[in-house]
Amino acid sequence: MTTSENQVRTRFAPSPTGYLHIGGARTALFNWLYARHFGGKFILRIEDTDQERSTDESTRAIFESMEWLGLNWDEGPYHQAERKHLYQEAVRKLLEEGKAYRCICTPEELEMKRKKALAEGRKPKYDGTCRDRNLDWRPGSVVRFRSPDAGLTTVNDLIKGPVHFNNEELDDLIIERADGYPTYNFAVVVDDAQMGITHVIRGDDHLNNTPRQILLYKALGYEVPAFAHVPMILGADKTRLSKRHGATSVLAYQEMGYLPEALVNYLVRLGWSYGDQEIFSMDELIRYFSLDSVGKSAAVFNPEKLLWLNQHYIKEGDTDRLARLLIPFLEARNVKSPDLGFVKKVVEDLKSRSRTLVEMADSALFYFQEEIDHDPELAEKYFNREGREYIAAFLEKLATLSDYTKEGIEQALRGISEDRATKLKYVIQPIRVALTGKTVSPGIDQVMLTLGREQVQKRLLGALKHIRPAAQEQRR
RNA sequence: GGUCCCAUCGUCUAGCGGUUAGGACAUCGGCCUCUCACGCCGAGAACCUGGGUUCAAAUCCCGGUGGGAUCACCA
Numbered sequence: 394m395t396t397s398e399n400q401v402r403t404r405f406a407p408s409p410t411g412y413l414h415i416g417g418a419r420t421a422l423f424n425w426l427y428a429r430h431f432g433g434k435f436i437l438r439i440e441d442t443d444q445e446r447s448t449d450e451s452t453r454a455i456f457e458s459m460e461w462l463g464l465n466w467d468e469g470p471y472h473q474a475e476r477k478h479l480y481q482e483a484v485r486k487l488l489e490e491g492k493a494y495r496c497i498c499t500p501e502e503l504e505m506k507r508k509k510a511l512a513e514g515r516k517p518k519y520d521g522t523c524r525d526r527n528l529d530w531r532p533g534s535v536v537r538f539r540s541p542d543a544g545l546t547t548v549n550d551l552i553k554g555p556v557h558f559n560n561e562e563l564d565d566l567i568i569e570r571a572d573g574y575p576t577y578n579f580a581v582v583v584d585d586a587q588m589g590i591t592h593v594i595r596g597d598d599h600l601n602n603t604p605r606q607i608l609l610y611k612a613l614g615y616e617v618p619a620f621a622h623v624p625m626i627l628g629a630d631k632t633r634l635s636k637r638h639g640a641t642s643v644l645a646y647q648e649m650g651y652l653p654e655a656l657v658n659y660l661v662r663l664g665w666s667y668g669d670q671e672i673f674s675m676d677e678l679i680r681y682f683s684l685d686s687v688g689k690s691a692a693v694f695n696p697e698k699l700l701w702l703n704q705h706y707i708k709e710g711d712t713d714r715l716a717r718l719l720i721p722f723l724e725a726r727n728v729k730s731p732d733l734g735f736v737k738k739v740v741e742d743l744k745s746r747s748r749t750l751v752e753m754a755d756s757a758l759f760y761f762q763e764e765i766d767h768d769p770e771l772a773e774k775y776f777n778r779e780g781r782e783y784i785a786a787f788l789e790k791l792a793t794l795s796d797y798t799k800e801g802i803e804q805a806l807r808g809i810s811e812d813r814a815t816k817l818k819y820v821i822q823p824i825r826v827a828l829t830g831k832t833v834s835p836g837i838d839q840v841m842l843t844l845g846r847e848q849v850q851k852r853l854l855g856a857l858k859h860i861r862p863a864a865q866e867q868r869r
Numbered sequence: 870g871g872u873c874c875c876a877u878c879g880u881c882u883a884g885c886g887g888u889u890a891g892g893a894c895a896u897c898g899g900c901c902u903c904u905c906a907c908g909c910c911g912a913g914a915a916c917c918u919g920g921g922u923u924c925a926a927a928u929c930c931c932g933g934u935g936g937g938a939u940c941a942c943c944a
Contacts, residue, residue, distance in 0.1 A: 408944045443943055500942065507941090516871055517940065535942055553874065562872055562940090570942040577944045601873055601939045624875075624937090631936065659881095662893090666882055669892040688875095688882075691937060695880050698894040708907070746906040756905095806903080821903040833905040 401433030402591045405459075405466075406581070408440040409451035412642035413458035415694065416596060416626045416634060419660040423623055424594045425464045426661070426682040436588055437469035440581075442574045444474070458643035462653050463675065471588070473580050480575035483583050483613060484536050484568060492612045493568060495534045496523035518564040536569035538579070538609060546604040551621035551684045553597070558604040566605055582606050586615035594684070597622035621684050624664055624691045634694055650722060650750030652710065655703035663692040672705065704748040715750075716740045722754035728761045735760075738843045742835040756834075760843065765830040765852060767859055772826070780823030781857055783809055787824060788853050797846050802838045827856030 403424040407417050428435035437459070441447035456470070487493035507517040519537070528534065544560040568579035575583070585593060600622045610617045628638030640646060646656055658673055665688070667673070667681045707715065716736040723731050739760050740753070747753035759765065767776075776784075790805045806824075810817045821837050828849060834840055841849050 406944090410944075440944060446943070503941085511870075514870065518871095533942095556873070558873075564940090567942055572942080574942090576942065581944085596938095597874065598938055599944090602944095604873095622874085627937080629880085633937080662881065664881090669883065671881095671893050690875050692882090693880060695894070698881065701894055704907095743906095745908090803903090810903095816903090818903045825904065831904090835905080837903060 400591070401428055401431040402436065402589050403428045403433065403594055404436040404438055404469075404585070404588065404590050405464075406438040406440050406584075406595075407455055408443065408446075409448060409455060410443065410446040411451055412644060413455045414634070414641045415643065415660065416641075418458065418462060418643050418656070419626065419663060420594065420596055420623060421459060421464050422462070422657060422660055423621075423665075423682075423684075423687070424592075426678055427592060427594060427684065428467075429679045430682050433591075434467040435464075436471070436590070437466035438471040438584060438588070439469075439473065440577070441472055441474045442577070442580055444572075444574070447474075454642075454644060461647055462643065462657055468588075471584070473575075473584065476580075476584070477574060479587065480569070480580055480583050481573065483579075484575070487538065487568070487612060488536065490612075491539070493536050493538050494524060494526075495528040495530060496537045496565075496567070497528060497531065497534045498522055499533070516562075519566075521565065524565065533571050535567045535571050537565040538568050538605075538612070540565050540605070540608060546607055548600070548603045548607065548620055550600070550603075551592075551619055552624075552687050553600065553622055553689060556600065556603075560604075560608075563605055563608070568609075578602055578605050579609060582609040582613065582615070585618060586610060586613065590618050592619045592621060594621045594623065597624050621687070623687055624689060626663060627691050627693050629693060629695075631691075631693065638694065639696060650752065650754070651699070651703050652706045652718075652750075655699065655706045658706075659699040659702050663694070664688050672702075700748050707747055707750070707753070708745050710744070712737050712740050712744070715744070715753075719750055719753055719757070722750050723757065723761070726754055726758060728758070731761060735843075742839050742843055746835065759829040759831065759834070762830075765827070765855065767826070767830055767856070771830070771832065772856075772859055775823040775826040775832075776856060776859060779815075779819065780826075783813075783820045783823055784827055784853050784857055786812075787820070788850065788857075791846065791850060791853075794846075797842075799838045799842060802841050806837070823856075824853070828852050 405417075405421040405424050407413060407421075413421075425435050427433075439452055439455070441452070459466070484493065488495075503519070506520060510517045523537070524539065540563050541560045546558050546560055546563075548556045548558070550556055566578060567576050569575055584590075603620055603622075607617055626634050628634045630638075634641055640649065643656070647653075654675070657675070657678075661673065661678055661682075662671065665682070665686055667686065673681070716733055716739075719736060719740060720731055720733070723736070739757050743753045743757055747756065786809050787805065790808065794801055794805055796804075806820055807817060810820045813820075822832065825834055825837050825840075826832060828834075828837070828840055828844065844852070
């Protein structure tokens with residue numbers, strides 16, 4: 394692997410134990426932006442050393458999520474499970490140099506000691522039982538790092554500033570487990586060093602791990618990278634974001650009809666800002682992104698603002714693209730192979746009145762229904778004597794309307810309202826219900842244009858037939 | 870509990886010693902209008918607390934309080 398001297402190299406290193414969540418996505422985004430800003434490399438690494446909990450399904454979901462968000466990687470994906478020999482090699486080196494030792498304390502013993510220490514108000518720190526026993530390998534043994542018991546380790550964090558830790562707070566952590574796999578803190582260090590990572594950007598839940606890792610870098614003779622710990626994302630109750638705060642998986646947002654650029658724009662502004670600007674294109678983000686303007690405090694995830702951004706991007710979005718994105722949502726609602734050209738017209742009608750593609754699909758359904766299934770209550774209210782008369786009058790005008798345009802249609806409708814000396818809306822609402830089955834829809838002229846004259850006539854006729862005159866009179 | 874981090878409207882944030890403390894979402898009015906939206910105009914709404922430093926503190930320092938993270942053969 395060739396690494397030019399000043400090249401920025403960042404990475405995203407999720408563990409495949411679940412879907413990519415909102416917090417992970419933002420971490421990935423920050424790393425990606427930082428690399429892109431400096432023309433560096435962004436690397437993807439799957440941390441699957443925990444054989445128990447890692448799944449291929451999660452790995453696939455992570456790839457899919459990142460692709461959807463547009464976070465392409467330049468190297469990888471690397472899988473830690475396939476790099477086992479590298480960690481073992483590093484462990485061997487530390488062992489030889491006396492910087493690590495084997496330990497045969499059982500998990501049960503350790504657990505007991507921990508509990509006891511806690512109960513007596515002491516620190517639950519490894520007591521060093523095996524530290525100087527110079528043990529050889531045996532089944533069930535692990536390898537521990539010999540951590541210095543005095544001195545100070547400082548993390549010069551790019552976001553938090555310098556953070557100091559007393560080495561005596563750090564204990565002899567396990568670096569190789571009984572199954573031969575490395576533990577997280579060790580694998581991360583070996584990988585980040587060997588992959589030439591220059592900037593480790595991650596959640597600040599890792600800040601406390603960093604001094605141990607720095608000690609490991611030094612013990613292994615590696616150069617220590619720069620660290621940047623970004624604040625966490627919390628739920629509305631200020632606790633760590635989790636399922637009970639609503640959807641947290643990136644793909645769930647795709648399914649809920651969000652646009653990737655909306656999610657990206659939302660996530661980047663959680664903790665980062667650029668003056669008063671709220672809307673950013675990817676190009677702008679790459680140009681403006683900087684760790685200097687990442688805040689220090691945790692942010693509460695606010696679905697309302699995400700919704701607003703999504704609505705914004707739908708409103709401003711390219712119609713052709715939106716139509717293509719909408720089609721799967723329509724098909725999921727039993728619209729059979731919709732015509733792209735027609736869907737594009739529908740999208741135009743609905744663009745400024747949908748916050749998600751799900752909302753758009755829901756309100757688009759009537760366009761595709763040959764027969765409107767009228768709600769009895771609405772029918773009774775709007776297809777009364779006046780309503781039916783307006784519909785009939787409009788139908789009559791429509792037959793001879795030479796100007797089937799927005800203006801022509803509006804003129805015809807106004808004509809009817811003026812002739813009967815009634816408000817325009819009293820003419821329009823029955824027609825709206827007849828055409829859409831609802832009282833809420835895009836502008837009626839627009840609906841008619843999109844539907845086409847023939848379809849409009851058919852639906853109006855259908856509405857007139859809907860309630861039998863006899864039944865209607867009976868009610869009156 | 871130990872260690873570490875954090876603290877400006879309900880929420881995201883701007884502010885980097887001197888501002889009527891700005892913007893955005895949300896909320897509430899109004900306009901537009903064929904319904905619903907969009908759009909436009911407007912309103913209410915914040916510097917956790919106590920000490921310092923300074924002519925001057927949201928901004929710098931210390932204490933307190935509050936919130937969060939972390940203390941595994943998880944990552």
